[in-house]
Amino acid sequence: MAARNSVETEAPADSKSWTLRVRRAIDSHLPMDHLLPDRQPYYVGSWVYVFGVVTIAALAWVIVSGVVLSFMGPQWWHDSHLGRFFNSLHFWSVQLFFIFMVLHLWGQYFMAGWRNGRAATWMIGVVIFAVSILTAFTGYLSQQNFDAQFIAVNAKDAMNSAGIGAFFNVLNFGQMYGLHIMLLPIGVTILVVLHIVMVRTRGVVKPIDPEGGAQP
């Protein structure tokens, strides 16, 4: 204990240590009592606030079921009852994820959740919504069934018309599957973590002041 104290005492206040700077920045911007608060303003009492946390919960189930499906390979769920169950769990978790996310989005819109310095949090949320749609889209293309064929054959025209199809070939199962189980889920997860950190950093927004504006 004494040795640890002596080390802390020796550390200069204006240390050039990158580690110390990062730690101080985290302590300053997101102390633990903001990241994991045990108190909240009394007006946080509506079901609208639940839509955010249930969206995260649905995402967790999407990821868990998706990891099982990707581990077993894309053919497994067509040939096995257990595989079909995990595919169904994945499918309905995705449906719930989108239902809750849309409710969260509309809830935040009518609360003007971007006020008091929270515009970036709103914007990241919209990006999460867009990337989630792309992730689900590649999932539908990766099903290896008639739905996947139909969506691919039709979606190619929209993608090609915008030049996107030259790089994002919806008829290429390998490309869609790789994006769906790796890059896009990682992207959604990172963005969701960033979104949560931004929410916890600022705290929940105050109610709309009838006399005030709705500026960010």
Next chain:
Amino acid sequence: MKSMGATQEEYYRGVRMVPYDLVKELFIALAGVGVLALLAALILSSPDVAPVTIANWSQSDPVDFVTTATNELAGSSTSAAYGNPYNTVGAGQSWGPIAPQKWFGTRIPVDSANSFVIQPLQRASVGNSDLTSALDTWQKAAPDQQTKWLDAYTKALPDAKVVDGKVTVASGDYGPLPVMMSNLLGVAQAGGLDGLLVINGRFYQTDYTQPLLFIGDGGYFAGLAKDAQLTGSQWGMMNETGSYPGQTWLWLYTVWYQVPPFTSTTGFLGFNSSNADLGIIILMTVLTALLALVPFIPGLRDIPRWVPIHRLIWRRYYAPRKSTART
């Protein structure tokens, strides 16, 4: 610079704080959503209609298969005349000078006549002298002669008869086409064409561009999609087979395909049915950007203040109270 921790404390100064258990809430949410998803999975399952193969297409509708293959050879199928990124035959969609389909060129080259008909027949011709001779005749014929055979054969196909899975047409001058198409049909019905269109000299394969383009060119696939109420006029990509919800989150994207100017030939501001895909992608990009920028757009950002939904959400705050001053 003031720390964010101090800023949050300042922000809530004077606001009554009440106990809250974030971690407990998260675990309850995980359990609740898990139960919902589990019940839905167990009771409702998920859709899995078997994919169309070239084998079952050619067995179920041999005339459509042969007609599609003839169109590929004639260069009149959708994929043969598509344009970029598959070939340079079609101009592709554009809006004034904005033509991204053209800008990125032919990045996924597909030669429909060769890839879907000639090359598979060449592979199948080993040990088949009739087919070898027919292919030789076809390739040595002048383009005008090939066109005459194709025209005559195409006109005869609507009245074709199917006997024991084989397609026969009325007598006429079709050159080597009946032999070529009969062999291609045989290879397809045996399942060989499903493999030949994906291997492309490789062993491992995950790219289904060629077979999907070929299947998509036929009427059989479109008919199945129509029967399953999946086609564009029936809300398209957001639909799913059976009674499952599909990609309902694409409703706003899909709705534009149902309304003018994207259904109109005359159009508005240069957008019409011929460039609907590009127009709708542009429109949705603009709408998504607007959604992201709502905090900075006067009017859009003020709607929540005008619409009293927030009074329901924060009814405790707005309700008359005995103590606790508003902040």
